[in-house]
Amino acid sequence: MSSLLELYNEQIREHEKKPRNFGRLATANRSAEGHNTTCGDHFFVYLYVEEGVIKDISFEGEGCAIAKASASMMTRSVKGKSRSEVETIFNEFHRMVLGELDTQVTPHHLGHLTVFSGVRKFPVRVKCASLSWHTMHAALEGEETTSTEDLGPALTAGELPV
Amino acid sequence: MFATEKGIEGHETAARAWDVARVREDFPVLGQTVNGKPLVYLDNAASAQVPHIVIERGARYLREEHSNIHRGVHYLSQRATSAFEGAREKVRRFINAREARECIFVRGVTEGVNLVMHGYGRKFVGEGDEIVVSEMEHHSNLVPWQMLCEEKGARLRVIPMNDRGELILDEFDALLNERTRLVCVGHVSNSLGTINSVREITARAHKLGVPVMVDGAQATPHMPVDVQELDCDFYAISGHKMFAPTGSGILYGKAEWLEKMNPFLGGGSMIRTVTFERSTYAAIPDKFEAGTPAIASAIGLGAAIDYLSTIDRAAAHAHEQGLLRYATEKLSAVEGVRIIGTAREKASVLAFVIEGIHPHDIGTILDHEGVAIRAGHHCAQPVMQHFNVPATARASFAFYNTKEEVDILIEAVGKVVEVLG
Numbered sequence: 001m002s003s004l005l006e007l008y009n010e011q012i013r014e015h016e017k018k019p020r021n022f023g024r025l026a027t028a029n030r031s032a033e034g035h036n037t038t039c040g041d042h043f044f045v046y047l048y049v050e051e052g053v054i055k056d057i058s059f060e061g062e063g064c065a066i067a068k069a070s071a072s073m074m075t076r077s078v079k080g081k082s083r084s085e086v087e088t089i090f091n092e093f094h095r096m097v098l099g100e101l102d103t104q105v106t107p108h109h110l111g112h113l114t115v116f117s118g119v120r121k122f123p124v125r126v127k128c129a130s131l132s133w134h135t136m137h138a139a140l141e142g143e144e145t146t147s148t149e150d151l152g153p154a155l156t157a158g159e160l161p162v
Numbered sequence: 163m164f165a166t167e168k169g170i171e172g173h174e175t176a177a178r179a180w181d182v183a184r185v186r187e188d189f190p191v192l193g194q195t196v197n198g199k200p201l202v203y204l205d206n207a208a209s210a211q212v213p214h215i216v217i218e219r220g221a222r223y224l225r226e227e228h229s230n231i232h233r234g235v236h237y238l239s240q241r242a243t244s245a246f247e248g249a250r251e252k253v254r255r256f257i258n259a260r261e262a263r264e265c266i267f268v269r270g271v272t273e274g275v276n277l278v279m280h281g282y283g284r285k286f287v288g289e290g291d292e293i294v295v296s297e298m299e300h301h302s303n304l305v306p307w308q309m310l311c312e313e314k315g316a317r318l319r320v321i322p323m324n325d326r327g328e329l330i331l332d333e334f335d336a337l338l339n340e341r342t343r344l345v346c347v348g349h350v351s352n353s354l355g356t357i358n359s360v361r362e363i364t365a366r367a368h369k370l371g372v373p374v375m376v377d378g379a380q381a382t383p384h385m386p387v388d389v390q391e392l393d394c395d396f397y398a399i400s401g402h403k404m405f406a407p408t409g410s411g412i413l414y415g416k417a418e419w420l421e422k423m424n425p426f427l428g429g430g431s432m433i434r435t436v437t438f439e440r441s442t443y444a445a446i447p448d449k450f451e452a453g454t455p456a457i458a459s460a461i462g463l464g465a466a467i468d469y470l471s472t473i474d475r476a477a478a479h480a481h482e483q484g485l486l487r488y489a490t491e492k493l494s495a496v497e498g499v500r501i502i503g504t505a506r507e508k509a510s511v512l513a514f515v516i517e518g519i520h521p522h523d524i525g526t527i528l529d530h531e532g533v534a535i536r537a538g539h540h541c542a543q544p545v546m547q548h549f550n551v552p553a554t555a556r557a558s559f560a561f562y563n564t565k566e567e568v569d570i571l572i573e574a575v576g577k578v579v580e581v582l583g
């Protein structure tokens with residue numbers, strides 16, 4: 001049960017039940033749609049970007065607990081951050097869920113997002129945790145849709161946990 | 163285990179002895195542990211497990227008989243060819259086709275449907291024509307027809323279903339007209355378990371001379387199929403759903419249609435003569451079998467049919483139906499669970515959702531308990547839309563599953579509610 005409880009920890013469950021910044025953002029000047037077709041996760045991320053800074057962000061859609069909590073916590077994490085700061089956090093988050101960044105050892109900028117470190121033991125759930133991040137990134141880059149399943153095997157690669 | 167069962171023939175019969183412990187020994191994969199717990203494999207509708215004799219037959223081919231078929235005059239090629247053609251004959255008997263040449267080897271149902279789309283559809287469907295599909299089709303018997311309609315300016319019509327997940331056949335009649343060129347329907351729904359009355363559908367379509375294409379992927383693992391009795395014009399099978407290796411499958415087609423159709427893939431084996439001016443095509447089935455096929459898999463499909471002929475299929479079916487009833491009853495009693503697909507005639511497929519919990523999370527927690535199920539839209543997104551769910555969790559039972567495994571499933575569902583409820 002321990003790795004399960006690590007995956008579905010209290011903070012993740014709390015964000016899943018009460019997602020923050022949920023709904024359409026009226027002031028948005030960028031948005032993107034993201035989907036994992038095999039599991040049916042489907043999110044929209046809305047951004048209000050000014051002078052390279054995410055001034056406001058929201059998301060809406062349907063997905064599993066991991067995907068929804070990740071989207072919710074992402075919105076809190078990137079609000080007010082510059083593009084390059086967001087890139088750094090996204091990169092660290094991605095490496096953490098793939099098991100390439102040990103947040104206990106290596107310094108990082110993830111803050112509360114370390115609650116997703118349990119995902120590393122569930123390689124098939126990496127795409128759930130990263131969907132909203134890829135969608136946010138696509139919105140930032142001016143793309144309209146993205147899918148974590150179009151990005152190649154690297155996202156879900158890794159040895160299955162023993 | 164179960165007092166009385168509804169037999170395949172439709173009448174109540176006393177359950178014949180089904181020695182599930184004995185049968186499980188035939189399937190080596192079932193003996194392992196997952197996450198420290200015994201594997202409970204309930205994802206049979208996605209792909210069924212393979213018995214020893216099928217594995218052994220494929221290995222023997224690779225060890226002793228491998229060569230290309232229909233080409234060499236040498237000893238090995240003749241042995242490989244005879245094993246491959248032997249498998250075709252086994253399939254013919256298995257589905258009771260009139261002739262072996264009506265059974266085309268394909269990779270599976272998806273390729274079979276695409277063959278019919280290219281061979282029949284692109285030749286006989288034109289602008290303004292109509293193709294009828296059902297609301298519960300797997301994407302494999304839906305998307306190829308959408309592609310064809312887009313290409314030809316034809317129209318896709320949909321047989322609706324009710325909230326139990328049963329096709330509304332009265333509405334089907336209203337969809338048929340002189341522009342209808344093909345009716346495409348699944349024998350058993352992979353997402354709901356519904357068994358459709360194919361015989362009734364072919365009878366109604368044939369009144370207007372319209373041929374019928376049946377996706378049989380989910381039927382052959384559970385019930386005998388007789389294509390002459392169903393009177394369907396095309397019937398597609400996937401080997402890996404019926405205890406054979408992936409890459410094996412059959413498209414059955416009535417010879418008179420197959421002969422009129424365009425070829426599908428062009429290349430070696432499917433030609434009679436080739437010059438730079440033009441090529442002429444081989445007779446069926448070769449016309450539709452360009453290139454070297456998946457020989458070992460095809461021979462494996464033949465071996466799976468041999469295996470099925472050694473078991474008491476009526477008793478196997480009764481056992482599966484017992485598991486379905488037991489699991490349905492137990493699962494329905496769990497608070498917040500809703501069963502998706504409650505047709506009166508069902509194969510042993512049990513799809514469900516739990517209020518407030520995404521199926522993908524159910525899948526992860528069940529896997530942690532050693533229970534393999536499928537979570538997702540099951541390549542049937544219109545079905546999900548009908549029931550207004552993004553996805554479902556699906557347990558699907560084979561004759562090697564046990565009542566104890568159903569108990570483990572139910573206990574694991576309890577854990578899901580405990581962790582995420």
